[in-house]
Amino acid sequence: MAKQKIIAGHLDHKHGYYYMVLSLPNPEKGNRKLPKWFPTGIPYDGKRQTERDAKRMLKEWREDFTSGKLTLAMIEAKKRSKGTDGAMSLKSIPIRKDMYFTDYLLRWLEIIQADVEEDTFAGYWRTVHNPLFPYFSEHNATLEELSAVDLTLFYKYCKTRTYRGKPIKGNTIRHYHAVIHKALQDAVVVLRILQYNVADYVVAPKVDNYVAPYADTDELRELVNDLMHSPIRVPVMFAAFYGMRRSEALGIRKAVIDRKRKP
Numbered sequence: 001m002a003k004q005k006i007i008a009g010h011l012d013h014k015h016g017y018y019y020m021v022l023s024l025p026n027p028e029k030g031n032r033k034l035p036k037w038f039p040t041g042i043p044y045d046g047k048r049q050t051e052r053d054a055k056r057m058l059k060e061w062r063e064d065f066t067s068g069k070l071t072l073a074m075i076e077a078k079k080r081s082k083g084t085d086g087a088m089s090l091k092s093i094p095i096r097k098d099m100y101f102t103d104y105l106l107r108w109l110e111i112i113q114a115d116v117e118e119d120t121f122a123g124y125w126r127t128v129h130n131p132l133f134p135y136f137s138e139h140n141a142t143l144e145e146l147s148a149v150d151l152t153l154f155y156k157y158c159k160t161r162t163y164r165g166k167p168i169k170g171n172t173i174r175h176y177h178a179v180i181h182k183a184l185q186d187a188v189v190v191l192r193i194l195q196y197n198v199a200d201y202v203v204a205p206k207v208d209n210y211v212a213p214y215a216d217t218d219e220l221r222e223l224v225n226d227l228m229h230s231p232i233r234v235p236v237m238f239a240a241f242y243g244m245r246r247s248e249a250l251g252i253r254k255a256v257i258d259r260k261r262k263p
Contacts, residue, residue, distance in 0.1 A: 006066045011054055012037070013044035018054040020061055024072065036072070041106070042129060049122070053130055060134065097144040097193045102136050104143045108183045127179045131158065143187065144194065148201040151180065155205050173205040215240075 009022040020038045038061065042054045064070035095107050105128045113121055135157065141150055158173045181199040188194045215223065220240050227233040235249035 007062050009058055009062045011058055016044055018042045018044050018050070020054075020058045022062065022065060024065065038075075040129075041133070049126065053126055057130055057134070095191060095193065097187075098142050101141050101143050101146050102133050104187070105132060105136075105183055108186060112186070123175075124179055124182075127176055128183075131161070132176065132180070146184075146198055148198055151177075151199060151202045155202075158205075170206050170208040174207055177202070177204050 007022055007024065009020055012019050012021050018040045020040060021035050022038065024034065024036045040054050040057050042050055042057070044050075061070065095104065099107075109121075109125060109128055112124070116124070135154055136150075139150065141147075155173050155177065158168050158176065161168050163172075177199065181197065184194065184197045184199050188197050224233065224237060224240070227236055235246075235252075238244050238249040238252065239246065
């Protein structure tokens with residue numbers, strides 16, 4: 001049986017955001033394939049991480065349109081039910097407990113951006129845009145309707161997904177849980193639009209026990225010899241003999257090396 005050809009698509013940008021351009025059949029034009037633009041909500045800022053997020057989102061949408069999991073009719077119906085033409089108009093939506101959970105997450109990002117470190121916000125932003133927003137957009141739960149069952153099903157869904165060909169780890173899913181908990185806790189404590197945090201009633205995903213592989217003496221000797229003329233030989237030796245992390249081995253400066261006192 002011939003494999004179904006995936007729908008063509010590519011990324012473009014306008015107004016400072018990434019857009020997905022998909023080649024979809026138009027029934028009004030005899031199913032002729034015409035380009036259709038979809039907003040991602042991902043800023044076009046020149047950063048590699050946001051570009052990877054946009055490419056990942058494009059891949060998922062192409063696969064979902066090809067399999068029939070997503071259709072133009074579904075998207076139009078969702079727009080009508082939300083009364084909005086896209087993520088760009090969310091700033092005009094008041095923060096209330098009866099708003100969609102996905103809309104709240106986007107507004108929450110706007111609220112906390114000035115109060116957290118840049119790296120922390122970047123982590124929140126990536127998690128909200130993928131996988132939280134795509135998943136919960138399909139379920140249309142409002143902030144006050146969101147239940148412990150909804151969150152549990154989301155964590156189970158994550159366990160069935162893969163990232164770069166590998167199953168998503170429990171540590172990653174636990175990070176998703178932490179972001180959800182933080183967003184809901186702010187709705188309770190800061191915004192005071194919820195009476196309790198539903199994430200408190202969900203068992204947090206288990207952290208995977210990490211078993212680090214290690215090299216024996218012969219393997220280390222062979223590695224050091226192979227790197228005899230390599231610029232990374234010294235940091236590799238530091239990591240091998242002193243148990244330094246990569247960042248520690250690369251961050252060593254001459255000022256911290258005591259040449260007089262030798263072991």
